Amino acid sequence: MEYVLDNPIYYALTSAHSHIAKGSDQVKYYVEDITAFAGLRDNSPDDLNALYQVSPAESLFVFFSKTPVYIPEKWKLLTQIDMFQFIFRGKEIPMADAVGITNLDLEHVTEMIGLVExxxxxxxxAKTIELGNYTGIFVEGKLAAMAGHRFFPSPYREISAVCTHPDHLGKGYAFKILQEQVKRILLRSEIPFLHVRNDNDGAIKLYQKLGFEIRTDMIAYVIKKEF
Known part of the structure; x- marks a missing residue:
């Protein structure tokens, strides 16, 4: 069933996240204030034309593909990001101490957005937190690091928004939060996966240390409606 990871956004939006999806059987996208991701059934020009027809004016979307995609002229390609998709291949459930890890909720959103920016x-x-299980570490009352969940093409659960404030790099906060994220996912009998830019050497080494392995290359396309 690992094939669903070849198109994780589409399979998440047609299964576990169908209640927060818009679109058609051919193309799906998340409710606008949750996240800007879209899932296309075949990542074809026809899919992109269909997305254009069912989405609001001036829409901006991010979609993933394993292979290069031709972007029709009615869409403006804002950027293209080359990534690795990692999947957890570890043999044991991390049982690290969760002391100091805080479950994040709506009252933390302003700080979370600030850290992401x-x-x-x-x-x-504003409502990305509804995707679930965001956790953070606070230092002197300020959010220093966080991570959470994003796509859920069951039984695979993506870890996302992994970030640490520049003032707190090198203190092991990301490692600790990721251990807790992996543990929670595995205890639900799900399989962790994630995406990272293929030039982010520090993050890649961290994920490999935790038991993740590169599964495939992936391209993220950021597009906007031109007309």
Missing amino acids: LTKPGPFL
């Missing part, structure tokens, strides 16, 4: 781990909107 500073560190740029990926899109994070």
Whole structure:
């Protein structure tokens, strides 16, 4: 069933996240204030034309593909990000001490958005927290590091928004939060996976240390409606 990871956004939106999806059978996208991701059944020009037809004016979307995609002229390609998709292959459930890890909720959203804007781990909107299980570490009352869940093409659960404030790098906060995230996912009999830029050597080494392995290359396309 690992094939669903070849198109994780589409399979999440047609299964576990169908209640927060818009679109058609061919193309799906998340409710606008949750996140900007779209899932296309085949990542074809026809899919992109269909997305254009069912989405609001001036929409901005991010979609993933394993292979290069031709972007029709009615869409403006804002950027393209080359990534690795990692999957957890560890043999044991991490049982690290969770002391100091806080479950994040709506009262923390302003701080979370601030940390994301500073560190740029990926899109994070006002209701992205509804995707679930965001955890953080606070230092002197300020959010120093966090991570949470994003796509859920069951039984695979993506860890996302992994970020640490620049003032707190090198203190092991990301490692500790990721251990807790992996543990929670495995205890639900799900399988952790994640995405990272393929030039982010520090993050790649951290994920490999935790028991993740590169599964495939992945491309993120950021597009906006031109007309």
